[in-house]
Amino acid sequence: MLSVPLVAQVGGTPLETLITKTIDGLALGAIYALLALGFVIIFKATQVLTFAHGAVSAMGAYLVSYFAITLNIPGRWIPDLPVTLQFTLSAVIAIVVAAGIGMALERVFIRPMIGEPLFSIVMITIGLDIVIRTIVGDYIGQGNTVVTGAPWGFLSQWKIGGVIIQHAQVATIIVAIVTVAVLMWFFKSRIGIAMRATAFDQEAAMAQGISAGRIFSLAWAIGAALAVLGGIFAAVPPRALGVSAGTAFFALRAFPAIVIGGLDSIKGAVVGGFIVGMAEVMAGHYLSSVTALGIGFNTVVPYLVMMAVLLVRPHGLYGTVEIRRV
Amino acid sequence: MLEVANLEVVYNDVVLVLRGISIEVPEGEIVALLGANGAGKTTTIRAITGLLDVHEGDITKGRISWKGEAIEKMDPADIVRAGITQVLEGRRIFAEMTVDENLKTGAFTSKSKVSEAAAYDRVMTMFPILADRRSSISGYLSGGEQQMLAMARALMADPELLILDEPSLGLAPKLVQQVKEIIVEINKQGTGVLLIEQNANMALSIAGHGYIMETGKVVMDGASDKLLQDEDVQEFYLGLHVSGERKSFKDIKHYKRRKRWLS
Numbered sequence: 282m283l284s285v286p287l288v289a290q291v292g293g294t295p296l297e298t299l300i301t302k303t304i305d306g307l308a309l310g311a312i313y314a315l316l317a318l319g320f321v322i323i324f325k326a327t328q329v330l331t332f333a334h335g336a337v338s339a340m341g342a343y344l345v346s347y348f349a350i351t352l353n354i355p356g357r358w359i360p361d362l363p364v365t366l367q368f369t370l371s372a373v374i375a376i377v378v379a380a381g382i383g384m385a386l387e388r389v390f391i392r393p394m395i396g397e398p399l400f401s402i403v404m405i406t407i408g409l410d411i412v413i414r415t416i417v418g419d420y421i422g423q424g425n426t427v428v429t430g431a432p433w434g435f436l437s438q439w440k441i442g443g444v445i446i447q448h449a450q451v452a453t454i455i456v457a458i459v460t461v462a463v464l465m466w467f468f469k470s471r472i473g474i475a476m477r478a479t480a481f482d483q484e485a486a487m488a489q490g491i492s493a494g495r496i497f498s499l500a501w502a503i504g505a506a507l508a509v510l511g512g513i514f515a516a517v518p519p520r521a522l523g524v525s526a527g528t529a530f531f532a533l534r535a536f537p538a539i540v541i542g543g544l545d546s547i548k549g550a551v552v553g554g555f556i557v558g559m560a561e562v563m564a565g566h567y568l569s570s571v572t573a574l575g576i577g578f579n580t581v582v583p584y585l586v587m588m589a590v591l592l593v594r595p596h597g598l599y600g601t602v603e604i605r606r607v
Numbered sequence: 608m609l610e611v612a613n614l615e616v617v618y619n620d621v622v623l624v625l626r627g628i629s630i631e632v633p634e635g636e637i638v639a640l641l642g643a644n645g646a647g648k649t650t651t652i653r654a655i656t657g658l659l660d661v662h663e664g665d666i667t668k669g670r671i672s673w674k675g676e677a678i679e680k681m682d683p684a685d686i687v688r689a690g691i692t693q694v695l696e697g698r699r700i701f702a703e704m705t706v707d708e709n710l711k712t713g714a715f716t717s718k719s720k721v722s723e724a725a726a727y728d729r730v731m732t733m734f735p736i737l738a739d740r741r742s743s744i745s746g747y748l749s750g751g752e753q754q755m756l757a758m759a760r761a762l763m764a765d766p767e768l769l770i771l772d773e774p775s776l777g778l779a780p781k782l783v784q785q786v787k788e789i790i791v792e793i794n795k796q797g798t799g800v801l802l803i804e805q806n807a808n809m810a811l812s813i814a815g816h817g818y819i820m821e822t823g824k825v826v827m828d829g830a831s832d833k834l835l836q837d838e839d840v841q842e843f844y845l846g847l848h849v850s851g852e853r854k855s856f857k858d859i860k861h862y863k864r865r866k867r868w869l870s
């Protein structure tokens with residue numbers, strides 16, 4: 282087994298270390314932000330907090346590996362293209378497939394539950410999570426890791442003095458920024474405005490001729506696509522060697538980010554994602570020598586931040602104070 | 608022409624609230640639908656616009672036809688596309704969105720950018736207040752402005768029939784007057800209007816024909832001027848007697864609103 286550095290190797294002055302760690306934190310935050318955005322869009326549009334997000338994320342990452350490695354589609358037809366580009370195209374295919382699966386899940390399992398107690402719907406998403414995770418787990422195999430390839434290399438990095446920047450980190454951050462920009466554009470577009478309207482007042486939106494059902498489908502499609510996007514960066518080197526049982530749990534680590542941001546806020550998902558990513562990385566580095574805190578304390582930090590934010594702002598940083606229930 | 612015939616509506620499979628309503632709105636006319644709180648006016652509109660589902664209501668009897676075609680099984684979006692739009696009771700603007708964005712939702716069924724732009728221009732001329740507030744968050748508009756926005760939003764779909772559910776509710780007399788003038792103007796431009804009101808005076812002063820509902824039935828209908836002359840109408844709906852009577856009706860209102868998602 283290759284040993285993979287999960288965090289950038291650090292050398293150099295304290296300032297250089299700080300910069301290295303900041304980039305690392307931003308990259309991790311970008312993944313959390315992508316995952317959180319999917320959660321929030323589904324919640325905002327349909328008022329359903331989905332606990333199947335982690336499973337969908339892992340499923341998507343598995344699909345990426347399936348297209349990129351197993352089938353080598355579309356790489357087999359365009360072998361001359363750089364590997365990163367081939368991988369990107371495979372990822373796009375996987376994302377489209379996952380978005381379709383997201384729509385199907387909504388149509389089959391969630392829509393019939395509309396109007397039923399929220400608790401029942403949440404239980405359904407938990408059920409979905411278990412089912413999807415089990416199926417994907419069977420494909421992956423017990424304790425296995427299914428490689429996704431290494432589109433941004435294993436150790437490919439730039440060194441500027443003592444500052445280390447990994448290619449994969451830059452890719453993650455760029456993809457997150459582009460995604461946020463696309464979403465901002467989307468929510469100003471005709472369909473995006475219709476989605477916001479439906480989220481705000483379903484009946485009033487329907488009275489304008491907006492089909493609420495289609496909006497729900499679309500929200501789940503977008504949510505699933507974002508889950509996969511986050512899942513990819515959680516599964517590829519250097520963060521991991523590929524898709525494993527852990528990929529599904531990774532998405533759940535975005536949970537504090539959503540709560541910090543305020544559940545129904547797009548901006549909150551992004552800010553929350555970056556806060557959590559940064560807190561986790563910084564704690565991992567600067568508190569690792571405080572042995573009293575124990576090993577792996579950094580993974581607890583997001584929850585501590587979450588609790589601190591909730592104590593001061595019970596609805597998160599940007600959450601709607603009165604979250605309306607359907 | 609919109610025709611509602613012998614309509615019966617039941618909520619939650621048990622509560623019968625419309626007991627055989629029949630109304631007609633001829634093309635291009637203003638028709639008033641009056642009645643006290645709980646009479647079933649809003650329910651009638653929900654039935655017409657396909658929004659009963661959201662409230663767990665069902666049509667158990669009767670027909671609704673629009674231009675000769677049955678619409679009682681159509682979904683709300685198709686009904687809007689067929690030319691019927693409504694301004695919901697209580698305005699229901701999208702408070703978090705700007706004025707322009709609200710108007711965009713109204714144009715959701717627009718067939719082309721050109722027709723959307725034309726509707727937008729028309730609305731801006733008709734509601735100059737909105738023209739000044741295009742990018743304001745609509746939740747910060749005054750009650751009167753919000754009512755204008757709700758009407759403007761409905762007009763963005765370029766309807767042939769506009770249904771207004773109590774547009775004067777909670778507005779000062781001066782604004783009621785303004786709303787009234789706008790309804791007349793909308794109608795002049797060729798749109799039919801079904802006007803639901805508790806303010807019978809205002810409604811009958813502009814409608815050609817009026818219907819009066821009580822507990823799920825039409826108890827009286829006729830030409831507006833006839834209704835205005837009628838003693839019972841004067842007593843119960845125009846408040847031309849002991850004042851305070853109408854106030855007591857107001858308190859009956861408000862069952863718990865339960866929104867439902869459409870499947």
Ligand SMILES: Nc1ncnc2c1ncn2[C@@H]1O[C@H](COP(=O)(O)OP(=O)(O)OP(=O)(O)O)[C@@H](O)[C@H]1O
Pocket residue numbers: 618619622624642643644645646647648649650651662663696805860861862865
């Ligand atoms: N979703 C619902 N479930 C059960 N009953 C309902 C529902 N909506 C309305 N009702 C009942 O149906 C009757 C008619 O209500 P509706 O809202 O149609 O009256 P309205 O004439 O519009 O009254 P208002 O002037 O107060 O708006 C009332 O008795 C009301 O309590």
Ligand SMILES: [Mg+2]
Pocket residue numbers: 648649650696772
């Ligand atoms: Mg009503």
